[in-house]
Amino acid sequence: MVSLVPSLTEAVGESAPELLVGVTDWCSHPPDLAAARVGGTKNPRIEEVVALRPDMVLVNTEENRATDLAVLRAAGLELWVTDYETVPDALVGLAAMLDALGLGRPEWLRLADAAWESPWTGPRVRALVPIWRRPWMVLGRDTFAGDVLSRLGVDNVLAGDPERYPKVALADLAPYDIVVLPDEPYAFAAGDGPEAFDVPARLVSGRHLTWYGPSLAEAREVLTDQLWP
Numbered sequence: 001m002v003s004l005v006p007s008l009t010e011a012v013g014e015s016a017p018e019l020l021v022g023v024t025d026w027c028s029h030p031p032d033l034a035a036a037r038v039g040g041t042k043n044p045r046i047e048e049v050v051a052l053r054p055d056m057v058l059v060n061t062e063e064n065r066a067t068d069l070a071v072l073r074a075a076g077l078e079l080w081v082t083d084y085e086t087v088p089d090a091l092v093g094l095a096a097m098l099d100a101l102g103l104g105r106p107e108w109l110r111l112a113d114a115a116w117e118s119p120w121t122g123p124r125v126r127a128l129v130p131i132w133r134r135p136w137m138v139l140g141r142d143t144f145a146g147d148v149l150s151r152l153g154v155d156n157v158l159a160g161d162p163e164r165y166p167k168v169a170l171a172d173l174a175p176y177d178i179v180v181l182p183d184e185p186y187a188f189a190a191g192d193g194p195e196a197f198d199v200p201a202r203l204v205s206g207r208h209l210t211w212y213g214p215s216l217a218e219a220r221e222v223l224t225d226q227l228w229p
Contacts, residue, residue: 001101002049003027003058004041004068008082011094011213012058015103022052029207029214044068050075058082058097062164086147087116090212112216116151122228124153125177127202131165132186133193140166145182145210152223154180170196180227182206202227 002022003009009027012019020035024044027033036052039045041063049057049072057072061083072079080097084090091113095105129139129149139146140161149156157176158166179197181188184206188194194201204226208219 001056001058002038002052002054004038004044004049004064005058005060005082006041007211007213007215008058008060008097009033010211010215011098012101012103014108014214015098015106016101019101021054022049046071046075050077056080056101084144084212085142086144087151087212087216090144090216091116094212106214108214108217112214112219115217115220120151120153122153124155126157126175127154127178127180128157128173128176128197129180129182130186130188130193131182133188133196135167136170137165137167140164144212148209148219148223149180149227152220152227154178154227178202180204180209182209184210202229 001019003012003020004024006024006027009020009023010029013030013033017030017033020033022038023033023035024041025037025039026041038048042065046068054077056078058080059069061081069079082093084093095109098104098106127149129145131137131139138158139156140158140163143164146156146159157174176199178200180202181193182204183189188203190203205222208215208222
């Protein structure tokens with residue numbers, strides 16, 4: 001199969017890397033994956049994907065463009081389409097995908113289920129969550145990352161925005177308590193991001209915040225430590 005989603009590449013690769021014949025240039029986990037690289041999530045080299053003759057292509061409606069999915073379908077390829085907006089949706093969807101691939105229920109999925117089972121009982125804060133700068137783009141409504149944060153006591157100040165990833169002017173925003181700065185897709189760091197805000201900044205792992213796969217088994221602990229130092 002071919003995976004055009006880094007999270008799904010990791011989900012399959014942890015159990016059966018030999019099933020993957022093609023992955024994107026951004027698929028960094030597992031780190032020693034031997035599959036062919038077929039371009040980015042937004043600009044895969046479709047002709048190379050087709051030439052690999054996969055039984056299935058793993059895709060996501062947010063990470064991959066609808067036009068590319070249409071071309072893949074027109075070429076006769078079967079797609080496994082994902083679109084997860086919450087942690088429970090991701091856990092259920094990943095279980096279904098792995099079962100369909102004959103991989104059963106791996107240990108990391110059992111650990112992820114257990115990790116996210118109990119509700120958050122600690123304090124809560126309102127946060128702005130940028131994902132890009134120049135221009136500033138932030139988390140808006142109905143995002144997987146927003147749901148992850150809400151389960152860790154962090155409420156996205158723009159959760160009610162009409163857009164999922166709106167462009168914003170920082171001076172026009174409602175008040176918030178902290179700013180959460182993930183290291184992907186934009187590589188926010190101590191010297192690139194916090195200086196733009198007059199509230200405390202929390203630098204967090206973008207993989208643990210936005211990926212759905214084996215990282216979910218440790219994401220709650222990792223992010224809690226980063227968000228609530």
